[in-house]
Amino acid sequence: MGWEPVRRTRAFEDVIAQIERRIAEDGLTVGDRLPGERQLAEQLRVGRSSVREAMRVLETLGVVASHAGRGPDAGAVLTARPAGALADLLRLHVGLSSLSMREVAETRMMIEQWAVRHAAGHATPDRLDRLRAALARMERAGSADEFVLHDAEFHLTIAELSGNRLLTATMHALRATVQRHAVEAVERLGVTDPLMADHRRIYEAVASGDSEEAAAAIADHLTRAYPDPQGPTG
Amino acid sequence: MGWEPVRRTRAFEDVIAQIERRIAEDGLTVGDRLPGERQLAEQLRVGRSSVREAMRVLETLGVVASHAGRGPDAGAVLTARPAGALADLLRLHVGLSSLSMREVAETRMMIEQWAVRHAAGHATPDRLDRLRAALARMERAGSADEFVLHDAEFHLTIAELSGNRLLTATMHALRATVQRHAVEAVERLGVTDPLMADHRRIYEAVASGDSEEAAAAIADHLTRAYPDPQGPTG
DNA sequence: TCGGGACATATGGTCAGACCATACTGTGGT
DNA sequence: ACCACAGTATGGTCTGACCATATGTCCCGA
Structure with a gap:
């Protein structure tokens, strides 16, 4: 049998x-x-x-x-810390080529666009403050490392606008996965002005409640930041 | 110090x-x-x-x-099996109330909409076949359990239309998390005709390449299937 | 009375060794 | 050629010991 x-x-x-x-x-x-x-x-x-x-x-x-x-x-x-688990998972699977940076970047685009489109009711004064603070610190950043740090804070706060903890945790993990590449890309790029302009455009759209403009701004920004499968930025 | x-x-x-x-x-x-x-x-x-x-x-x-x-x-x-890890993570965190079913359902909506909007080039004949096969089996299903099984296959194939393995794996996990509730909800509902109509509408839109209609159909379907935070269906 | 130091103790972190369960591999007989 | 059986590599589990860490406790001296 x-x-x-x-x-x-x-x-x-x-x-x-x-x-x-x-x-x-x-x-x-x-x-x-x-x-x-x-x-x-x-x-x-x-x-x-x-x-x-x-x-x-x-x-x-x-x-x-x-x-x-x-x-x-x-x-x-x-405890309730899903972000670390997701980060480990992404890191290992990207290392194994079981997931590509393209897929990671694409997922990030999806989450950020969804977040700004569903930000109504979640764009609290506190979060808008944090977005502005991140912008200011990015401008004053003295190194690529520092710039990327505050860039991460900015995009993470964008993800929080979804009001969805699963998406926020996933965004944490996606950012961590891309972190090293982002620093290298910013260093290679040298100038951060275009990125800053993108960020300001995103902020203005979010602050004024224009969801579609915000989504478009994010698409433009991430398309600029991830110009090819090899060189992701923030 | x-x-x-x-x-x-x-x-x-x-x-x-x-x-x-x-x-x-x-x-x-x-x-x-x-x-x-x-x-x-x-x-x-x-x-x-x-x-x-x-x-x-x-x-x-x-x-x-x-x-x-x-x-x-x-x-x-x-190996490369991220789906199981994601499923465990969701199950445990939902059990701890660290994540809500609302957040899980919302994430699912996001992925399926993104998938049909980016299906161009990924809607292979094989995948369309699988969608049709799932539809046929759902119609002939003799129990809620069986219905939900093929419903899962249908929605999983929808996620595959994204051409993104991270999203596909996440969809696997989201479905697994919702599975038990879905069976109960279908049993409670009794009739599956409205759900079948939704599915056919989704399939037709995908097969004809009408992304926005497909996205709208998915939104309607999932809104019907998750009428409230307590009773999700598939 | 108050402070501080020494000791007790609860808890995770690690190791070594033993034994079991599983499933192939090779060998030898038919 | 085939098949049965012993050999063996591999994970799974248990026991017991010891270390590391951090808090509780108690006693003594100021």
């Missing part, structure tokens, strides 16, 4: 499932602590190493953070 | 970095094998458990797959 080659559940997978079940049933939320590794191992009848592998997975996915020592902050604490 | 609390690099993080370096420098690609856990531990001067934690992380991120036994397929093999 040809049975399906049923892959027995590994111990650490069971641990993950149990922790997930506890989160759902006990209503655990961000900030709550999980039992210690030794205690968890005893409760679930597995070795501590299996618990640790489970924790590593959950940490990778940005759901728990572990700290040694004693006190309220020690141990495994539930 | 107030130094930054420098977190010493953990052994398994070093292992990950070394593997990543090898991928980049030795030009490893999907399908290549990594050394065995024992060998890797010896080479990098760490314990096998640290190697295993590193492998767990890489497996979670969808870049390696491990198989026991012997032969060419055994050991840790480089």
Whole structure:
């Protein structure tokens, strides 16, 4: 008889499932602590190493953070940091050529355009302030490195205008993936005036609530910044 | 002096970095094998458990797959499966209320609209065939479960029209996240005629190359399918 | 009473070694 | 040529030990 080659559940997978079940049933939320590794191992009848592998997975996915020592902050604490996980994922898959920079850049364009088109109600004074501050710092930037830093802040705030945390986290990861290339591109380019003009145009459109103009401005900017598959900028 | 609390690099993080370096420098690609856990531990001067934690992380991120036994397929093999990682990430963060179904649904709308707007050149005969096949199977579906299965195939193929693997993988994950709710919603709804009409309208627009009509059809469909933050459908 | 230092303790991080489960590989007999 | 079986490489798991880190606790001296 040809049975399906049923892959027995590994111990650490069971641990993950149990922790997930506890989160759902006990209503655990961000900030709550999980039992210690030794205690968890005893409760679930597995070795501590299996618990640790489970924790590593959950940490990778940005759901728990572990700290040694004693006190309220020690141990495994539930968190909500999906951006790091997404950044790791993109970095590794781009390194493997499983994803191309073109695809990354395209996704970024999609998110930023969507964000400005759905900014109504999310363009708070605080966010507009941050956009202006980023613009000012970009102008005063003394190096490509510094310029890209504030450029990242600008585009990240644009993504926040979507009012969608998944998109914001993804934007974080996309930016991190492109970061190194962006610095090199700005250094190669030398002059940042065209980029600054793009940024100001985007800001004005957002501030005045002109969604389509903002989307067009973003398209122009990113097209300029990613002129070819090899040289992405910010 | 107030130094930054420098977190010493953990052994398994070093292992990950070394593997990543090898991928980049030795030009490893999907399908290549990594050394065995024992060998890797010896080479990098760490314990096998640290190697295993590193492998767990890489497996979670969808870049390696491990198989026991012997032969060419055994050991840790480089893969390119980002969708599973994204699905795990979404499931856990939704469970933690770190992401809402509204945000997930909204992201899905964004991707599908972008996909049909950029379908030019990617709407291959094969993909159109798959869309038609999914439509036919949805019509003949005998259960909500079966209907949702083919509905997923339909929308996944729509995402493929973007010609962007990152968006396709993300769509996989979004669908998986919504799956359970979708089945319940279809069962509650009983009749699937309106959903089928939506699907046909989407297909016709895509097949005739009318991007804006396709985008509008998707907006209508997903608005109908996700009528409120609690009850998403497909 | 208050401060500070020494010790206790809880928690994660790492290692070594053992054993099991799995699945190919090679060998030898038929 | 085929097939059965032993060999072996590989991941999966457990145990126990020890280190590193950070907080709690307690006692002593000023």
